[in-house]
Amino acid sequence: MSAQTETTSPPRHGWLRVMAIGRNPRNTVVRILILVAGCFVVFKFIMLPLRVTGISMEPTYKDRSINFLNRLAYLTHEPRRGDVVSIRYAGPHVVLMKRIVGLPGETIEFIHGIVFINGSPLAEPYKKNPSDWTLPPEVxxxxxxxxxxxxxxxxxxxxxxxxxxxxxxxxxxxx
Amino acid sequence: MKIFWRLVLCAAVISLSVWLWTVFFPAPEKVIRHRLAKLAEDVSFDSDQGSLSRLAGGESVAGFFSTNVEITINVPGQEQATFASRAEITQAALGAREKIKSLSVKFPDADVTLAPDKLSAVADVTVDAAVSGERDAIVQELKISFQKTEDGWLITRLETVRPLR
Incomplete structure (x- = not known):
């Protein structure tokens, strides 16, 4: 009787190949597919990339800066004062970016650049530049x-x- | 294995048939979207265009509208513009080509709703217009009413919608 003592060692891959496609190419392909599908879902439906154009949100958001829109933010609560939100036109491809200063049912008024909500002035730390807007009250x-x-x-x-x-x-x- | 390949062939034939059907008999929504894309193309013009092609482009714009069209456009900071005939539209399109060097119009969003009778439709459209010499693009929402006629889907009414009031 003779016992076989020969052992089979795993195939050795070059380091470049391991770096590029991993030790198991099939697993690498599956990981890439999951990553691509995940990115597609996240950036298409949940976290939409935005490019700011225009100066209406300066100095908080500069012209041509990049940002993201969180579409799940208002699943659990309604928009709050101070939130910067995206407002759609006919669809989601071109949107307005604005800050919420007035909530449903409130009366808003601008006097020499100061926002008054139900007659009380609103503190706006994000507004850096002076303003002289005076607009009549609006419900x-x-x-x-x-x-x-x-x-x-x-x-x-x-x-x-x-x-x-x-x-x-x-x-x-x-x- | 034979059954598998037969099923694959069946699925391919069905897919091809459905695709051909949509190509030869497109849904009205698809026709209207295509018409809007063509309108954006015809309204746009470039500084390189010759005077003849500018004239032809200006005149072709009117063909998208019905003879009794009603157009009301409100652009912030500009006076309200109204047009009520194809002649007025042609005049406005040619006037714009004389005043402005180039105009690029796109409709990035178009939501088409077909009436139950399938003879009329309303499209909510975002218009994104880049005018030469202007730093910012003009972005507006339009409500466009279409009517199905012998000449295809024609615009009977066009008005601007203000998302903020």
Missing amino acids: IGPDEYFVVGDNRDMPAHDHVFGRVERARILGKVLL
């Missing part, structure tokens, strides 16, 4: 929010702001 509807940009040293007629329906708010800006 915000039950399903509406009042949104405005942070850059209010530009004339009010050049700035897009006002009441927006809740259904048009797509989500909260992430950063």
